[in-house]
Amino acid sequence: xxxxxxxxxxxxxxxxxxxxxxxxxxxxxxxxxxxxxxxxxxxxxxxxxxxxxxxxxxxxxxxxxxxxxxxxxxxxxxxxxxxxxxxxxxxxxxxxxxxxxxxxxxxxxxxxxxxxxxxxxxxxxxxxxxxxxxxxxxxxxxxxxxxxxxxxxxxxxxxxxxxxxxxxxxxxxxxxxxxxxxxxxxxxxxxxxxxxxxxxxxxxxxxxxxxxxxxxxxxxxxxxxxx
Amino acid sequence: xxxxxxxxxxxxxxxxxxxxxxxxxxxxxxxxxxxxxxxxxxxxxxxxxxxxxxxxxxxxxxxxxxxxxxxxxxxxxxxxxxxxxxxxxxxxxxxxxxxxxxxxxxxxxxxxxxxxxxxxxxxxxxxxxxxxxxxxxxxxxxxxxxxxxxxxxxxxxxxxxxxxxxxxxxxxxxxxxxxxxxxxxxxxxxxxxxxxxxxxxxxxxxxxxxxxxxxxxxxxxxxxxxxxxxxxxxxxxxxxxxxxxxxxxxxxxxxxxxxxxxxx
Ligand SMILES: Nc1ncnc2c1ncn2[C@@H]1O[C@H](COP(=O)(O)OP(=O)(O)OP(=O)(O)O)[C@@H](O)[C@H]1O
Ligand SMILES: [Mg+2]
Numbered sequence: 001x002x003x004x005x006x007x008x009x010x011x012x013x014x015x016x017x018x019x020x021x022x023x024x025x026x027x028x029x030x031x032x033x034x035x036x037x038x039x040x041x042x043x044x045x046x047x048x049x050x051x052x053x054x055x056x057x058x059x060x061x062x063x064x065x066x067x068x069x070x071x072x073x074x075x076x077x078x079x080x081x082x083x084x085x086x087x088x089x090x091x092x093x094x095x096x097x098x099x100x101x102x103x104x105x106x107x108x109x110x111x112x113x114x115x116x117x118x119x120x121x122x123x124x125x126x127x128x129x130x131x132x133x134x135x136x137x138x139x140x141x142x143x144x145x146x147x148x149x150x151x152x153x154x155x156x157x158x159x160x161x162x163x164x165x166x167x168x169x170x171x172x173x174x175x176x177x178x179x180x181x182x183x184x185x186x187x188x189x190x191x192x193x194x195x196x197x198x199x200x201x202x203x204x205x206x207x208x209x210x211x212x213x214x215x216x217x218x219x220x221x222x223x224x225x226x227x
Numbered sequence: 228x229x230x231x232x233x234x235x236x237x238x239x240x241x242x243x244x245x246x247x248x249x250x251x252x253x254x255x256x257x258x259x260x261x262x263x264x265x266x267x268x269x270x271x272x273x274x275x276x277x278x279x280x281x282x283x284x285x286x287x288x289x290x291x292x293x294x295x296x297x298x299x300x301x302x303x304x305x306x307x308x309x310x311x312x313x314x315x316x317x318x319x320x321x322x323x324x325x326x327x328x329x330x331x332x333x334x335x336x337x338x339x340x341x342x343x344x345x346x347x348x349x350x351x352x353x354x355x356x357x358x359x360x361x362x363x364x365x366x367x368x369x370x371x372x373x374x375x376x377x378x379x380x381x382x383x384x385x386x387x388x389x390x391x392x393x394x395x396x397x398x399x400x401x402x403x404x405x406x407x408x409x410x411x412x413x414x415x416x417x418x419x420x421x422x423x424x425x426x427x428x429x430x431x432x433x434x435x436x437x438x439x440x441x442x443x444x445x446x447x448x449x450x451x452x453x454x455x456x457x458x459x460x461x462x463x464x465x466x467x468x469x470x471x472x473x474x475x476x477x478x479x480x481x482x483x484x485x486x487x488x489x490x491x
Pocket of ligand 1: 349
């Protein structure tokens with residue numbers, strides 16, 4: 001998976017998918033796409049690719065522009081994905097009802113496949129997963145988790161976490177003790193706090209208005225969110 | 228049947244060789260039959276710290292490659308008849324030995340000695356893999372610095388992956404007055420991250436430098452604070468319960484330590 005600020009390219013079982021940030025300007029998207037393809041073109045040549053940009057529709061002209069850029073890199077545009085088809089990353093489309101998939105995507109990644117890591121991730125460890133990741137332990141400095149879905153750490157998160165890695169801005173990162181070296185959600189990156197305050201209790205980080213916001217995730221609000 | 232204990236750290240210069248020499252000497256002083264093995268091929272030090280440099284004829288590589296028998300390469304210590312050193316080769320490199328050979332050697336040492344202490348080179352490459360190959364237990368040394376703790380964490384992960392679980396931690400070169408001022412990581416900060424059992428805290432101590440240069444481990448020096456720390460560590464290795472020495476670290480931290488140090 002590669003990405004720039006507003007464009008993400010991901011390999012799935014059904015081929016390559018290009019994700020465009022629906023909120024971004026077309027010119028910006030094409031610029032970033034060009035850069036992204038330039039860097040990964042060796043791997044991709046001759047592949048077919050499908051695109052996704054949420055509910056946003058491209059004009060005829062924009063569509064043509066996009067195809068030109070893809071052709072230049074010998075990629076073939078074979079179609080567009082609807083929000084229904086994208087669903088939750090990592091979840092196969094075939095069995096779940098389409099309606100439910102849409103709701104999940106819209107409301108922010110509450111379901112989907114999940115990886116349980118039943119130990120502490122020490123320095124040098126990297127976990128990458130197409131879906132959500134739950135760590136039953138700590139994530140130490142020098143360790144990283146990259147997930148297309150949410151990340152939840154039952155202990156201390158002191159390493160690097162990247163949730164919504166394929167561009168899902170509704171993903172969240174939560175931890176009992178949230179003190180990451182660096183936190184990324186979709187395309188938004190922040191550094192951890194310089195001074196590590198103790199005993200704040202569980203916290204959750206999300207994107208709000210293009211910014212990463214950290215809030216207390218007390219028991220009450222967890223319950224409130226669940227239903 | 229003896230035990231093979233590897234002393235490792237990841238980061239260089241944190242005190243693996245100092246620790247190996249002191250633990251080995253301490254165990255020998257307590258009457259155990261001990262061999263020290265220097266696996267830092269190409270950068271051997273343990274012979275110097277033990278003051279045995281001028282007695283080396285054969286080395287580790289000679290043994291593993293069959294150039295000589297184990298007995299021929301072992302150097303008897305100056306002070307203790309039950310303490311031996313198997314020196315590293317200085318003119319070869321880490322690839323001159325492989326983990327399989329180290330396992331064979333470890334088995335041979337265990338049959339002969341109560342304790343084999345393996346001094347591991349810095350890093351996570353072949354030298355490290357050689358050093359841990361035949362080990363039953365591991366001691367991880369780190370200093371109160373962020374980088375040393377990070378490397379120790381990495382090493383603990385690699386040890387776990389190699390089925391060397393529950394390594395014990397030594398924090399070396401702690402300076403109580405710096406901790407007090409808040410200028411140095413304190414012990415609980417380190418244990419928070421590493422989450423392993425602490426087996427000792429060794430203060431920064433000039434006597435280490437002096438004894439190292441003299442080739443006489445500080446553990447034999449009754450007036451040395453670091454020596455005292457190593458005497459206690461030695462006892463803990465043999466399963467004795469000993470309290471941590473009073474290093475004048477601020478209260479609170481010491482309280483917490485008592486809970487964290489698993490004394491069995
Ligand atoms: N507690 C201490 N107080 C003062 N000096 C110390 C202490 N521990 C170690 N030193 C000094 O630090 C230096 C490095 O120690 P040592 O050689 O034991 O580290 P090492 O981990 O074996 O290094 P390497 O990775 O190079 O093998 C030596 O000069 C030693 O004298
Ligand atoms: Mg050394």
